[in-house]
Every structure is written in C-alpha cells, then in structure tokens.
Amino acid sequence: MTESTALEVDPTNTGQARAWDGDEGSYWAAHAERFDRGVAAYHDTFMAAAGIASGERVLDIGCGTGQTTRDAARAASEGSALGVDLSVRMIELARGLAAEAGIGNATFEQADAQIHPFTAGSFDATISRTGTMFFGDPQAAFANIAQAVRQGGRLTMLVWQGLESNEWIRELSGALAAGRDLPTPPVGAPGPFALADPDRVRNLLSSAGYSGVELEALHARIWFGSDPDDAHPFVLGLMGWMLEGLDPSGRERALDALRATVNAHSTSDGVTFASGAWLIRARRG
Numbered sequence: 001m002t003e004s005t006a007l008e009v010d011p012t013n014t015g016q017a018r019a020w021d022g023d024e025g026s027y028w029a030a031h032a033e034r035f036d037r038g039v040a041a042y043h044d045t046f047m048a049a050a051g052i053a054s055g056e057r058v059l060d061i062g063c064g065t066g067q068t069t070r071d072a073a074r075a076a077s078e079g080s081a082l083g084v085d086l087s088v089r090m091i092e093l094a095r096g097l098a099a100e101a102g103i104g105n106a107t108f109e110q111a112d113a114q115i116h117p118f119t120a121g122s123f124d125a126t127i128s129r130t131g132t133m134f135f136g137d138p139q140a141a142f143a144n145i146a147q148a149v150r151q152g153g154r155l156t157m158l159v160w161q162g163l164e165s166n167e168w169i170r171e172l173s174g175a176l177a178a179g180r181d182l183p184t185p186p187v188g189a190p191g192p193f194a195l196a197d198p199d200r201v202r203n204l205l206s207s208a209g210y211s212g213v214e215l216e217a218l219h220a221r222i223w224f225g226s227d228p229d230d231a232h233p234f235v236l237g238l239m240g241w242m243l244e245g246l247d248p249s250g251r252e253r254a255l256d257a258l259r260a261t262v263n264a265h266s267t268s269d270g271v272t273f274a275s276g277a278w279l280i281r282a283r284r285g
C-alpha cells in the first residue's frame, strides 16, 4: 500500500486521488514503459494533432509518467512543457525520465487539474493522452483548464470511445466477471467512458469557453505484452481487483477465462486487443 500525500484535491476528486495517488499510480509507475507501449499505436497521431511548435508553452493534463510531456517539450524546444498529475509516484518518475533524457524545459507538478491555480492565459496549447476522463466535475475542470490557455490556444485530447469500440475492456473484464453480471463503467461518469459521448464532449467544451470542437474516430490495437506469459500477470495486476467477492471455484473460472482470452489474442505482434478512441481538438475562444 502506497502512502497518500497531502495533495489538495476538489472533494469530487477524492476517490480518484486515492486511487491514482495510491496503488493505481504506483502500478502505472512500476510499469511505465509497458503502459506507453500499450497505447503506442495512437501516440504519433496524437502528437501530430497537437502540432506543438517551437517556443510554445504546453500544459499536459494527467501526464502520468510524462512521455507526452517529454515529446511536447522536445517539440516546443525554446518553449516549455508542464505536466500535472494526481500521482506523486508518476510525477517523480516523470521528472527522473525527463532529466535522464536531458530535457531541461519539461517540469512536473503533482496537482488536481480541476482546481489548480494555473496562471491565466499562460499556455499556448493543452494536451492530454487519456488524462481528462476522471474529473468529478468536468465542467469546472475544463473551465479551469481553458482559463489557463491564451485566447486561440489549442486543446488536443485522446479519450476512449464507448465499450462497443473497446474490445480490450469488454473481453478482459468479461473474463474476470466469471459469469457475474457486473456493471460496466457508465458513459459520462468519471472513468474510461467519461468522454465517450461526442454530444457531451461538445457541450462540455463549448460551455467551458472552447470553440471549433472536432472529434475524429481513431482505431488501433492496444498491446499488453509480448506473449501470453508476459501479458497475463500484467493484466492481472491491473484488473485483478475484479476477482474480489468470488469464491475459490469462481476465482479459478475467472483466471482460466482470462488466460483463454489472453491466449486467443496472442499475435505475432504480441497480445493485442482492438480499441477505439476519440481524438478531440478545440480552441479557446
């Protein structure tokens, strides 16, 4: 169990902070390269859409261990990139990785992006790779992020589409459910499907002060490991909490089902599942 830090969070984000600044964040930090590789098929398209130019000041929301912040800082060159995240473990690792890579214009801060007092108009571009789906009050969060960006500044986000487009969540949680009728994460609630509904995204962003909101559907395979023996323990570490409440035989059924699913998705490129994301672009003002 990781100790939680004295991070100031909005009351609507207390649960997310407990998870991300606790065990979940520690797991991500311990497997940073694997998580980056997991979404690698989206990365170049995402960074190209962000279109960071030299001299720009970039804010990376929910930056995790900072791959996107490092790439934004490289592209910004004479400019800078600030990554913010709830998880102290991920922020510490992000700082270390940027220093190791000799990137002097990337900084990192542990903060709740929903309430952090960013200086008004101090960024040219905001980016987020799956880091904006967890806000307890997304309206307040996007308004806070928008005021940090200058008029005309850009927002580029990658978020998950719904369950129907995301075989990885369907199949992995289906296996671990072991026949139980478990609720799927609701569309609109903090979690993977918070921004899955395009109309909701347009409404949220336009009332936060953005215009020209565009959503582009992307589809790519998510990578979980080089082969089933590599992927299986990783998935179990990530989603093993779903075994809670199962008796020993249910647990065995779930583990068998997970093993079968992982085996069935083993390809020459490793264990991969289909996924769908929205690439979202908007401008302030």
Ligand SMILES: C[S@@+](CC[C@H](N)C(=O)[O-])C[C@H]1O[C@@H](n2cnc3c(N)ncnc32)[C@H](O)[C@@H]1O
Binding pocket: 013, 016, 020, 021, 025, 035, 036, 061, 062, 063, 064, 065, 066, 068, 084, 085, 086, 087, 090, 111, 112, 113, 114, 128, 129, 130, 131, 132, 134, 135
């Ligand atoms: C799915 S991870 C993505 C991490 C990273 N962007 C990446 O692509 O690897 C979501 C991240 O959002 C962060 N996060 C969630 N809510 C946040 C908030 N209110 N403020 C700042 N970061 C937040 C979490 O701590 C977590 O690191």
